[in-house]
Amino acid sequence: MNFFKAVVNFFKTRVLLWPVLLLNVLLVVGTGAVFAFGGLNALGLSSLFSSSSNERDSQVVQAVTRVQEVALLSLHIEGVTRNESNGEIFGVEVPESKKTTLIQYKFDAKLGIDGTQVKIEPTGADTFRVSIPRFIGIGFDNPKFEDPLESSDALSWLTPxxxxxxxxxxxLSDENKQKYITQNEAALMEQAKAFYSGIIASVAPDITLDFEFAG
Structure with a gap:
């Protein structure tokens, strides 16, 4: 009888241990969740205070324009550009303050016409008039500028x-483009005649052409 009571008391004690074990399990899981949640929060906070940079260049083509520029001449230009300046104090030039800068350069200047403005109109049975627009500077190819050379007077430190x-x-200014056109106008006219005469003769060799140039 005493043995039976002892066994019953043992099982009663084990049954009462389950809430304790369950509470321990819940505490362990809860603690793990807290650490995990805290870790996520730490990651979140670290990302909150981290920094990053990103650069992007977005471009949109607003319009496409057809250009039919006809290059008639290519000029190879070489030269030296010179700049001289003097220091001033209260608007008065300071003696011996001259600073001279020289830059040697070379490039190819392309001269021609806008082909879309050329008009070819019949003036008779076998004659046509070719109207050539104003000559233009198409652009500069292969520009190269050497390192500048500088000479200075004793007080040139006063001069920027x-x-x-x-x-x-x-x-490479537009003024220089126009200067090259003026200097080579005769050659441009002859080249324009040769260019369009060759094109038209390849199609209709018996046609007579009369050229008219814009003033």
């Missing part, structure tokens, strides 16, 4: 250095 990009832009 020349802006080299401005000197280069002056060399």
């Amino acid at each position: 250095s020349a802006v080299q990009t401005r000197m280069m832009n002056n060399v």
Whole structure:
């Protein structure tokens, strides 16, 4: 009888241990969840305070224009551009403050016409008039500028250095394009005649052409 009571008391004790074991399991799982949640929060906070950079260049083509530029002449140009400046104090030039900058350059200047503006109109049975628009500077190919050379007087430290990009832009300016056109106008006219005469003769060799150039 005493043995039977002892066995019953043993099983009663084990049954009462389940809530304790369950509570321990819940505590372990809860603690793990807290650490996991805390870890996620830590990751979240670290990402919150981290930094990153990203650069993008977005371009959109707004319009496409057909260009039919006809190059008639290519001029190889070589030269030296020069800039001289003096220091001033209160608007008065300082003696011995001259600073001279020289840049040697070379490039090919292309001259021609806008082919879309050329008109070919019949003037008789076998004659046509070819109207040539104004000559234009198409562009500069293979520009090369050497390193600048600078000479200075004793007080040249009062004089700011020349802006080299401005000197280069002056060399490749529209004014210079027009100067090259004026200097080579006769050659441009002859080349325009030869160019269009060759094209038309390949199709209709018996046609007589009369050329008219824009003033």
